[in-house]
Amino acid sequence: MIDNRIEELTATLRGLDDAAHIDLIRTLEDLKSACAAAQAKITAELDNARDKSVGAEVALARRESPHRGGRHLGFARAMQEMPNTLALLEAGELNEWRATLLVQETACLSRDDRATIDRELCSDAATLAGLGDRAISATARARAAELDPAALVRRARRAVGDRHVSIRPAPDTMTYVTALLPVADGVAVWANLKRDADNLVGTGQAGDRTRGQVMADLLVERVTGVETVAPQPVTVNVAISDEALFGDGETPAHVDGYGDIPAAIARNWILHASDDDVAELRRVYANPGTGALTSLESVARCFPKGLARFIDLRDRACRTPWCDAPIRHRDHIKAHDDGGPTSEFNGAGLCAACNYAKQADGWQAEPIRASLHTYQLTTPTGHTYQSTAPPLPRPARKRIAPRRFEFDIIWAA
Ligand SMILES: [Zn+2]
Structure with missing residues (x-):
């Protein structure tokens, strides 16, 4: 109109x-x-x-x-x-x-x-x-x-209560980690890195790195504790198709909290995981045609760990249309009290705010399709919106013999 x-x-x-x-x-x-x-x-x-x-x-x-x-x-x-x-x-x-x-x-x-x-x-x-x-x-x-x-x-x-750290993708498989800090803390962090980088560059200990590169390296070292005696293990979750991991498939892999990366980079991480890196691999089965995950059932009211991980992997971000906040809750699409089962089909990953909004009077939701997983949201004024899960990296149609690896791959269902 x-x-x-x-x-x-x-x-x-x-x-x-x-x-x-x-x-x-x-x-x-x-x-x-x-x-x-x-x-x-x-x-x-x-x-x-x-x-x-x-x-x-x-x-x-x-x-x-x-x-x-x-x-x-x-x-x-x-x-x-x-x-x-x-x-x-x-x-x-x-x-x-x-x-x-x-x-x-x-x-x-x-x-x-x-x-x-x-x-x-x-x-x-x-x-x-x-x-x-x-x-x-x-x-x-x-x-x-x-x-x-x-x-x-x-x-x-x-x-000051709004201080936080966030992450967002940058071009060329780089990423911005941003901290919103009180001005004194922010200036202290920056000045500290700059002083020590200047020192390393000035005394020739920085090699051919620029001051900016040294500051970035120092930041990573100090935050991850790589240089300390007992480093804390951290997990980077990667979803990759079997073909892309074991063969020469080029379907991008998906990194939790970042987005898609070229398959070659993910293969490189896995191949060059050092002895200290713990590389864990879970098998997840997906339909080669649609990239939809296959289902899991459970009777518990709370989403059990495996099922919750399954939903996180499938949904990637909050499922409310136009919301791309990280998943904080696995929600029963049709409420448990209304007979909605604890299942992959009736589950959706939501951010905290959307989960809260959905509990308000007059909101209804119903899963309507398993592949690709889709549910319909009805607002108090009767408007309907559909949410469809993004397709996963598509697995190879032909199953490749599994090897003793330890990482995370998507297999054909
Ligand atoms: Zn949301």
């Missing part, structure tokens, strides 16, 4: 000059802001009418992760306290992200102080006109610091 209208609009203006095209781009941009304002208003209305899980349902409707859904809900609530900001968004004078920055910078304030900033900065569009993201944040933060300095101190103290 919207597609048609935009196509109509662009068709009407086709053949116009460059200036008209620029005008059209601005008009569409204004429209996006106005849409964001409308979404915020509707979300707030839903929020007032219902008590739970609005964020999760808004996320599905917007094709976003539940985490983002929570943020959209917070934004919608804030817009009710910031009518001038909402008006600028509606008029296209602010876009959704800049309005979000104003919400973030005033989040620690009382309703009154927040309203003051809303009025001072947004009652006249000229006040923030031409300011970039950073300048808008800085302006709001400076005013917040004047109105309630204690709130900013409390906020800084609370922010």
Whole structure:
């Protein structure tokens, strides 16, 4: 429907000059802001009418992760306290992200102080006109610091609670390990690595490594304890097809917490596992045609370890559409109390937030297909969404004689 209208609009203006095209781009941009304002208003209305899980349902409707859904809900609530900001968004004078920055910078304030900033900065569009993201944040933060300095101190103290370490893939089989730390700790970590790397480079002990490479090597050594007396064993879980491991198959292997890597790199890890490395291999059976895992059954209510691992391997990340958070819970798709069995078919890997949202009133789910595993989620408003497990690396059709190896492979079912 919207597609048609935009196509109509662009068709009407086709053949116009460059200036008209620029005008059209601005008009569409204004429209996006106005849409964001409308979404915020509707979300707030839903929020007032219902008590739970609005964020999760808004996320599905917007094709976003539940985490983002929570943020959209917070934004919608804030817009009710910031009518001038909402008006600028509606008029296209602010876009959704800049309005979000104003919400973030005033989040620690009382309703009154927040309203003051809303009025001072947004009652006249000229006040923030031409300011970039950073300048808008800085302006709001400076005013917040004047109105309630204690709130900013409390906020800084609370922010410490958000410290964490995360991992995400980088190109070329590299990875970013990121730590969000209080500024003093972060600077200490960096300065410490830099000082020792400078020292090694300066005294010629770094070989032909650059300072950056030495810093990275020191970080790995110190965190994994490789250089200490009793290193802690850690596990890197790899799913690889039998053909890719034993033959010359090139189906990528999957590394938990990272993603796909070329088969050759996984083979290399296995071949060159040193004596100290514990290499464990579990056989998992998959259908050569679809890459779907074959089933396991169990009577226990809690998912037993083997079955839980099976579900982790099959689902890889939270199964809620558009959520790619790591799996924290193995959930009964159809609740155990409603007669849902503890089985691979009725099990799904979910992140903590999605598992919690699904328990709220009015949410229902039902497994509908075993291969590739698919279940259907029905939201309290009656909208349905399907979640299908990703296919595994496909095993060879012809079974290769198993050897005495110790690692993790996918076999043909
Ligand atoms: Zn999730």
